Amino acid sequence: xxxxxxxxxxxxxQEGDSAVIxxxxxxxxxxxxxxxxxxxxxxxxxxIDIRSNVGEKKDQRIAVTLNKTAKHFSLHITETxxxxxxxxxxxxxxxxxxxxxxxxxxxxxVVVTP
Amino acid sequence: xxxxxxxxxxxxxxxxxxxTLRCSPRSGDLSVYWYQQSLDQxxxxxxxxxxxxxxxxxNILERFSAQQFPDLHSELNLSSLELGDSALYFCASSxxxxxxxxxxxxxxxxxxxxxxx
Numbered sequence: 001x002x003x004x005x006x007x008x009x010x011x012x013x014q015e016g017d018s019a020v021i022x023x024x025x026x027x028x029x030x031x032x033x034x035x036x037x038x039x040x041x042x043x044x045x046x047x048i049d050i051r052s053n054v055g056e057k058k059d060q061r062i063a064v065t066l067n068k069t070a071k072h073f074s075l076h077i078t079e080t081x082x083x084x085x086x087x088x089x090x091x092x093x094x095x096x097x098x099x100x101x102x103x104x105x106x107x108x109x110v111v112v113t114p
Numbered sequence: 115x116x117x118x119x120x121x122x123x124x125x126x127x128x129x130x131x132x133x134t135l136r137c138s139p140r141s142g143d144l145s146v147y148w149y150q151q152s153l154d155q156x157x158x159x160x161x162x163x164x165x166x167x168x169x170x171x172x173n174i175l176e177r178f179s180a181q182q183f184p185d186l187h188s189e190l191n192l193s194s195l196e197l198g199d200s201a202l203y204f205c206a207s208s209x210x211x212x213x214x215x216x217x218x219x220x221x222x223x224x225x226x227x228x229x230x231x
Contacts, residue, residue, distance in 0.1 A: 046221065
């Protein structure tokens with residue numbers, strides 16, 4: 001089955017710097033790659049997702065890149081702020097429409113220090 | 115707020131007991147997914163229902179079962195509870211297009227924190 005590896009497990013950045021989290025996946029049939037942000041005790045919240053027909057997607061300070069050949073995708077957060085501190089999960093899924101379960105990475109604890 | 119609701123928010127029970135967790139998907143969503151989040155296992159997919167029918171199974175124990183009702187809400191039943199079942203249980207929902215495209219976006223509910231003593 002699909003295996004998703006996520007690095008690093010923890011990331012400490014100064015406010016205003018950039019943060020990058022990388023994930024690799026094993027199943028070349030995967031076609032959907034969402035990123036979720038989870039604050040302590042709260043629900044995973046979708047922050048951005050990318051589908052396999054595009055290589056990059058951006059939403060304000062957040063961007064995701066996808067390299068299908070290398071089977072990896074990355075989350076980029078620019079101009080980090082203290083409220084960006086949370087655990088970030090990447091996930092991968094193959095399938096169509098409702099035929100798709102998410103395989104999650106282990107998560108990255110991001111700490112933004114003022 | 116994702117539009118997915120889950121009850122109860124917290125549940126404390128004893129080993130050997132049985133509990134039921136409830137999830138109401140976003141309005142119009144046909145698919146419901148259940149995930150378990152524990153400290154050592156991360157977010158693990160348990161089971162998915164689409165319009166009342168089981169669609170996919172993940173790492174779900176035989177002691178666990180689920181169903182989706184005609185009004186599309188779903189219940190996850192956990193029986194013969196063990197200490198290791200203590201975790202956050204999340205429900206997610208998606209539109210559930212029948213064909214085409216890649217996987218639908220999933221939106222998570224607030225979760226139920228289960229503590230087994």
